Amino acid sequence: MELIGILQLIICLVTPLIMMRLSRLLKLEDWLSPVVLSYLFGIFLANTPIFPINEPLATNTMGVTIFLALPLLLFATQLSAFFKNGRSIVWSFFLCVFSGVFCTLVFSWVFRNIGEDTSVIGGMLVGLYTGGNPNMATLSLALGARDGLYIIISTIDLVWSGLYLIILTSILKPLLSLFLKPYASPIEEDSEETAVYSSTAGYSSSKKLKNWSLALGLSVMVAGGALGLTFLFTGGIEDMGVIILLLTSLSLLASFIPSIRTLPGSYELGEYILFVFCVAAGLLADFSELKGVGLSLGIMVGLTMYATITLHFLLSRLFRIDVDTAIITSTAAIFGPIFIGQVGSAIKNRNLIFPGIVAGLAGMGLGNYLGIIVAKIIASLI
Helix, strand or coil: HHHHHHHHHHHHHHHHHHHHHHCCCCCCCCCHHHHHHHHHHHHHCCCCCCCCCHHHHHHHHHHHHHHHHHHHHHCCCHHHHHHHHHHHHHHHHHHHHHHHHHHHHHHHHHCCCCCCCCCHHHHHHHHHHCHHCCCCCHHHHHHHCCCHHHHHHHHHHHHHHHHHHHHHCCHHHHHHHHCCCCCCCCCCCCCHHHHCCCCCCCCCCCHHHHHHHHHHHHHHHHHHHHHHHHHHHHHHCCCHHHHHHHHHHHHHHHCCCHHHHHHCCCHHHHHHHHHHHHHHHHHHCCCCHHHHCCCHHHHHHHHHHHHHHHHHHHHHCCCCCHHHHHHHHHHHHHHHHHHHHHHHHHCCCHHHHCCCCCCCHHHHHHHHHHHHHHHHHHHHCC
């Protein structure tokens, strides 16, 4: 690895530690969390000419960190929280999917003369805002998108969704709390089930290191098991939906073991690794790549996304969905299951991480069907 790559990796690992310290010292946690600070710093570096970005390394860093963080966050999961939250999660996610389909149809009609194949773009956007980027990649092939269209829309979406991620992890919950009802935990606060997350606060340095090493080792084992089973079932490790499903399943199985579920430090280590993920994700947000992209297409993607988000939250008010559930299901639809862990951490609600991942996985499957259907509807309308 060249020197610049080593420096980039060090920046990804050290920046979260600095941002966590800075957030605490300046008392910024409630509106400018380490998640946001880490992501913003990555974006700053990506758009600063003094620091050349190793994009393959940033992509690999994102992949490794999400594989390590997800098990660490899920080890402390209580499945009872999912079953008690399940109905509201499903209903809220359905409202979000409906919003995505409706808004895509509306703006596909508005931008029907955009100069591109509007039906293909519309189908890709439905997939994107039902289960995240993997859906759009699949739909670009299924709908016969022209060469480069997927990359163009992905780049535009990176800007719009990056802004939304910052809003999600900073000011969105306080704003939505003004008109959405508060989240009511399905588990009694004094029950044993709420005490599964143990931090290492007050532990000696050697004991902290021991616990973190054990938690990381377990996470590596789970991630390796998920990759191995994916290869066994599919003959490769390219199917991200299968990998995430198996990674989630194995992590949840591990959570049934009391010694793993109550292991001090596993969740806080998972949070730190997610912050590393945010720095790496920010490094890929190079705004110069948008030069030459049609303004109309950029506006169409942005309007479709934020109209979908807005309509979903308005419907959440109408159907009395609580604020945390609305945020988690919005994350599941817009980003897929990848970002559920960090958003659940940012809004301080671990109970919804697993239900949110399930919703995101459902969206990854549902989005491909909806994208093809909506593309055909748009083609027939215009």
